[in-house]
Structure formats: structure tokens, C-alpha cells
Amino acid sequence: MFELTDSFIKDVKDRIHKKPNIKNLSFDEVEEFVRSKGFERYRADQIINDIYVKKIETFAEMKQLPKELKQVLESEFEIVSILNQRKRVSSDGSIKYLFELADGKSIEAVYMPWVDDKGELDRSTLCISSMVGCPVACAFCATGTLGFKRNLNPSEIIEQIFRVEKDLNTKINNVVIMGMGEPLLNYENVIKALRIMTSEKSKILSRRKITLSSSGIAPRIKQLANEAKPVKLAISLHATTNKVREMIMPISKSFDLTKLMDSIEYYYRKTKIPITYEYILFKDLNDSDEDVERLAKIAKRVPSRVNIIPFNDISFTLPQGISKELKPATRALMNNFATKLRDKNVAVIIRDTFGDDIEAACGQLALSEEKNKSGDK
Numbered sequence: 001m002f003e004l005t006d007s008f009i010k011d012v013k014d015r016i017h018k019k020p021n022i023k024n025l026s027f028d029e030v031e032e033f034v035r036s037k038g039f040e041r042y043r044a045d046q047i048i049n050d051i052y053v054k055k056i057e058t059f060a061e062m063k064q065l066p067k068e069l070k071q072v073l074e075s076e077f078e079i080v081s082i083l084n085q086r087k088r089v090s091s092d093g094s095i096k097y098l099f100e101l102a103d104g105k106s107i108e109a110v111y112m113p114w115v116d117d118k119g120e121l122d123r124s125t126l127c128i129s130s131m132v133g134c135p136v137a138c139a140f141c142a143t144g145t146l147g148f149k150r151n152l153n154p155s156e157i158i159e160q161i162f163r164v165e166k167d168l169n170t171k172i173n174n175v176v177i178m179g180m181g182e183p184l185l186n187y188e189n190v191i192k193a194l195r196i197m198t199s200e201k202s203k204i205l206s207r208r209k210i211t212l213s214s215s216g217i218a219p220r221i222k223q224l225a226n227e228a229k230p231v232k233l234a235i236s237l238h239a240t241t242n243k244v245r246e247m248i249m250p251i252s253k254s255f256d257l258t259k260l261m262d263s264i265e266y267y268y269r270k271t272k273i274p275i276t277y278e279y280i281l282f283k284d285l286n287d288s289d290e291d292v293e294r295l296a297k298i299a300k301r302v303p304s305r306v307n308i309i310p311f312n313d314i315s316f317t318l319p320q321g322i323s324k325e326l327k328p329a330t331r332a333l334m335n336n337f338a339t340k341l342r343d344k345n346v347a348v349i350i351r352d353t354f355g356d357d358i359e360a361a362c363g364q365l366a367l368s369e370e371k372n373k374s375g376d377k
């Protein structure tokens with residue numbers, strides 16, 4: 001964990017969210033603010049560069065700005081909005097971070113290092129959250145059991161990257177918005193964060209290095225396709241019939257497979273970016289030969305890849321109903337399912353799980369934190 005003195009933490013806790021966070025402003029809004037206070041527009045670029053490139057966390061440290069502008073900024077805005085609270089390091093090198101927000105709520109991010117054949121770090125991926133909790137309530141997900149608490153704002157979304165980069169003294173090469181929450185149900189804030197992250201001025205990431213994962217909010221998928229800088233799209237599919245999908249993903253009662261596929265085809269037509277389908281393989285639920293047939297048909301509608309994913313244990317959430325019935329597929333079953341798909345010319349990978357030994361299921365750390373707060377151990 002990076003070093004934070006107690007007095008710094010207290011100072012930040014006292015200040016954050018008492019004033020608006022400047023990272024919630026688009027770059028046009030920063031410029032508008034600067035000009036409205038009588039300063040020249042290039043000052044906005046200096047502020048943006050200090051915050052996003054130099055990662056400066058107090059206005060006092062912004063050496064190029066005149067004293068008067070620093071005072072105005074200090075009186076109107078904060079820069080820091082989340083704090084590292086806890087982290088767990090896995091034997092495979094992945095790290096699960098728990099962050100505390102200004103209102104005391106918790107979110108998670110997971111760092112995943114990818115090493116090359118020589119054991120050198122090749123690239124690093126960070127899985128970030130877009131909400132506290134989630135309203136979608138997928139039967140296989142620990143976050144769903146938290147319920148929906150609130151949306152994250154752009155600064156809270158972006159700062160997860162900054163906190164981890166600072167803690168590990170590394171550069172994050174890929175970001176997947178696949179942590180807590182359904183990003184397309186927090187559309188406005190997520191898009192604002194994406195526009196900032198992919199801007200030439202922030203130098204955070206290229207849009208090609210960002211993947212947004214959705215449970216399938218069809219109208220928002222179409223809206224996302226029309227963004228100026230569309231990102232890679234991953235769809236949590238997990239079933240090949242509406243009946244099974246509705247059992248494990250209640251959201252599909254609103255957006256069935258017909259609507260979902262229509263929106264995916266639109267996304268590909270507009271962006272020409274291949275789609276990734278996430279498919280958790282459950283024993284005796286979505287693993288039949290008929291599922292292979294249907295999944296192959298779905299996967300071929302636009303250029304795509306299927307990720308077969310093992311089911312993470314969520315028994316610690318004391319699952320009820322269908323959640324209680326879900327059984328993980330063995331590795332042999334996963335290999336067999338993947339081979340049958342490949343025989344039908346579908347691009348498939350079996351995705352490795354990271355952090356099996358550090359409470360790998362999404363939402364687990366935050367869930368245990370919630371329980372600790374309520375005294376429910």
C-alpha cells in the first residue's frame with residue numbers, strides 16, 4: 001500500500017466531497033471555469049496536465065499557475081475523491097484493492113499482471129467499478145447481493161486507475177469496466193469518464209485499451225456505438241436461451257436475446273469493433289450440445305470471440321433460489337465445450353481466473369466490508 005500519513009488521510013477525508021471534485025468536469029468545463037474567473041484559456045490546459053499527466057493532488061503544488069488562480073481553485077474544488085482502504089495480493093500476482101469513498105462506501109478494483117514467456121511483465125490490466133453495489137442482481141454475482149447503493153461519478157471511476165498506478169509505481173495498460181456495477185446504467189458518468197480517459201490531453205489510455213462489459217442494456221449499447229471514441233464491448237451472455245438467461249440474469253426480461261443481438265449488430269456495424277461474449281459455464285445449466293449450437297450461431301452474427309469463464313464460488317453470500325443451484329463446470333467440461341465451439345469455427349478462449357486465493361468473486365471484499373460495518377461477521 002502506498003504511504004499515506006494519518007494527517008493526510010484525515011485532511012482528505014475532511015475535505016473530499018465537501019466541495020465538487022474537479023475531475024468531474026469535462027475539459028471544456030475546466031476551460032469555461034478558468035475563463036469565467038478572468039484567466040486565459042491556456043491555464044485550463046496547465047491544470048489538466050497537472051492533474052492527469054503529473055498526477056498532482058493539491059492545487060498548491062501546481063507551480064505554473066498564478067497564486068490567485070490556485071486560491072480560486074482551492075476554494076471551489078477538491079482533487080482527491082477516493083482512498084486506498086485495503087488490498088489483498090494473490091500468489092498469481094493479481095491484487096484486489098478496496099477503496100473508500102468520501103461517504104464511507106466501498107468499491108473494488110482488481111489489478112492483473114500479464115507476464116511473457118520469460119516471466120517479465122508484459123502488460124497490466126485493471127478491472128474497475130462503475131457503481132457501489134449493482135441493481136442488476138445476476139444470480140452468479142456477489143456484487144448483486146449488495147443491492148444498488150449509488151452510481152460512481154467520473155472522478156471516482158478515473159481515480160481507481162490513479163490510486164493503483166501510484167501504489168504500484170506502474171502504468172496501467174488496459175482497463176476493463178467489469179467490476180462492481182452495470183456501467184451502462186450509469187451512462188452519463190461512465191461516458192464522461194471515458195471521454196476524459198481517452199483524451200489526448202489526459203494521456204491515460206487509448207480507446208483501444210478499454211473494454212466496457214455490460215449485462216446487455218440494449219438501448220445504451222446503441223447509444224455507446226454512436227460515441228465519437230467507441231471502446232471494446234464485452235457482453236455478459238452466460239446463456240443461449242431467454243429462459244435460462246432470465247433465470248440467472250433478470251435484466252434479460254427487459255432486454256431479451258432478440259433485442260440484445262439487434263443492439264450488438266448495430267454496435268458492430270457502427271464501430272467495426274469485434275465483440276467479446278463472456279460465458280460462465282455452469283454444470284447442467286448452459287453446457288449442452290444444444291447450447292454449443294446456439295452459442296455458435298450467436299457468435300457468428302458479427303465478428304466475435306467467446307470467453308469461457310469458470311464460476312467463482314459465492315457461497316459466502318448465503319445464496320438463495322437459483323443462485324444456490326449453480327454448479328461450476330470442471331476444467332475438463334470447459335475444455336470439451338470450447339473444443340466443440342472451435343469445431344464450429346468460433347474463436348474461443350478459456351479465461352484464466354486471477355486471484356483464486358484472495359476472494360476472487362466480484363464484490364466479495366466490498367461485501368465483507370459492508371458486513372463488518374453492520375457488525376454481521
Ligand code: SF4
Nearest residue numbers: 134137138141144181
Ligand atoms: S455481474 Fe455485473 S451486472 Fe450482474 S449483478 Fe454483478 S456487477 Fe451487476
